[in-house]
Amino acid sequence: MSRNSQQNRAARKRKKQQRGGARQHREFRAEIDAGSLIFAGIEFAFGPSANAESLRRTVDDLAELEGSPVAGAALDRVSQLLDASMDHAFASGWQPAELVHAVRREFGARTARLTVAAIGSHAGRTSAHKSAPEPWREQLDELNIGADDAPARGRLSAWRAAENAETTATWTAILSLLGFCNYLAPLTPLMATPPNWVTGAAASRPAKRGAEPKVLSRIRGLLAKAEATTFAEEAETLSAKAQDLMTRYAIDSAVIDAHAHTSLTDQVVTRRLLVDNPYPEAKVQLLHCVAKTNNVRVLWHQRFGLVSMVGMPVDLDLSEMLFTSLLVQASHALSEAGGDRVKRSPSFRRSFLLAFATRIGERLTIAREQAGRDASSQYGKELVPIMAERSEAVGSVFEEQFPSVVTTSHSITNEHGWQAGRVAAELADLTGGRERITG
Structure with a gap:
């Protein structure tokens, strides 16, 4: 080469x-x-x-x-x-x-x-x-x-x-x-x-959450039947004893816990619920009204659509069940109310749900006060410090977890929706089917 x-x-x-x-x-x-x-x-x-x-x-x-x-x-x-x-x-x-x-x-x-x-x-x-x-x-x-x-x-x-x-x-x-x-x-x-x-x-043992899973399954099945009723008269008849039953059940549990001399703070638990669109603020308001009446504190993680609930297991169970039932009833009532275009508007529907939540809160408060008076006649003076201690335990755990809390408020933009929502709340069944469980 x-x-x-x-x-x-x-x-x-x-x-x-x-x-x-x-x-x-x-x-x-x-x-x-x-x-x-x-x-x-x-x-x-x-x-x-x-x-x-x-x-x-x-x-x-x-x-x-x-x-x-x-x-x-x-x-x-x-x-x-x-x-x-x-x-x-x-x-x-x-x-x-x-x-x-x-x-x-x-x-x-x-x-x-x-x-x-x-x-x-x-x-x-x-x-x-x-x-x-x-x-x-x-x-x-x-x-x-x-x-x-x-x-x-x-x-x-x-x-x-x-x-x-x-x-x-x-x-x-x-x-x-x-x-x-x-x-x-x-x-x-x-x-x-x-x-x-x-x-x-x-790893296979589930965490204890108050009532046994079989009981909760039966309750949820009965809830579904209660929510499906189309008879407003039936719902109104059952509503008088609704929060009464919840309060008496919670009070009886509180007295039993007090006699066991266990740490109340250790019994307080936290749960979280998912809140879907639309109108999440109205749904959270309904949950707040139910929870407040049952000695449960709630915090809305608004950005993420989550709500933290802090309380005793029995109170959390009752609050979740009643909230779920009322939310379904509110949706049904809203569907029946929304006939014309005005009633289908977002402002009407949002105001309807906020009014529904507010009136439900008023009814629950009245029922709880009546149940409290009845329970006081049974348990006497010992009941007041027992319930106060439970409330204090829930509050201390809540404040420890959430030291900085901002209170939110909601404005009403549709007067027709507000009035319709209050009427629907008057007809709501607050028992969630628990009367039928007792029977």
Whole structure:
């Protein structure tokens, strides 16, 4: 081979190596750029740096990576971040159903389905179906999260395929969820968090919640029948003894607890309820009226659509049952009242529900006072300090958990809705079917 040929071959080899090195450098830089885009997009999606236009541009840049070798690395990275976000959320006291509920309120159904996928990955990694407390596993079942060990990347890819949406839409959902989890407010842990789960029989025992599950199931079945009645006369006849029964049951339980000489503060528990749209403020007002009458304190986590309830287990059970029943009755009454266009307006419906809640609170207060007088004649002077001590215990636990509370107020914007709501509340059945249980 001539000297010129050798020189030409060497020159071609050097150029090829240079081109390969440049390509490797560009790919390396692209991976770095993808990571920078992801973290920038998270900040643009939620929080103090949120910016819709900047998020759109970032999402467009990430979508352009689709089909390139870098795209896989980017999805691997966000899969890891989603998994870490679940660890952060659950360590902060959040539960699966609460997180999905809050995300759906904030971003919609697509991002909520992504949250379910991320929770599924977390559940597989932590063996949640075997180790988590019973209420946690029940929430996984309600979310249709099966017991499998699919990796985070696999669940993310399955979610993207099932959504059948533009790449920009799926990237927006991913970045939104990551940003949302970065700024989650901590909640009071209501059960063991994932690092503290245990395996075996201890994990299968449900937490005690006052009445036995079979009794609660029977009550709920009867509640459904009570809510389905179309006879206002029947509801009105039953309503006179409603809060009387609840109060007497709670008072009897209080006297038994007092004679047992147990710590009242240790008996106080916290639960959380999910409050759906529309008109969440009216629903929370109804819950507040029911809870206040039954010595339960409530706090509305407005941004997330959650309500914390603090009280004795028996009082919480009764408040939840009555609230659920009254909410169904209010919905039925609102449907019957909304015939013309005026009565279908948001202002009418909101005012209707607020009035319903207010009048229910008045009726419950009257019934509770009557029941209290009847119980005093049975138990005598010992009843007053017993009930005062229970109220003080509930208040101290509530204030310890929520030292800074802001009181909210609601304005009425539709007088017709307000009047109609009060009329409906007069006909509401406050017993929730408990008369029939006793019978």
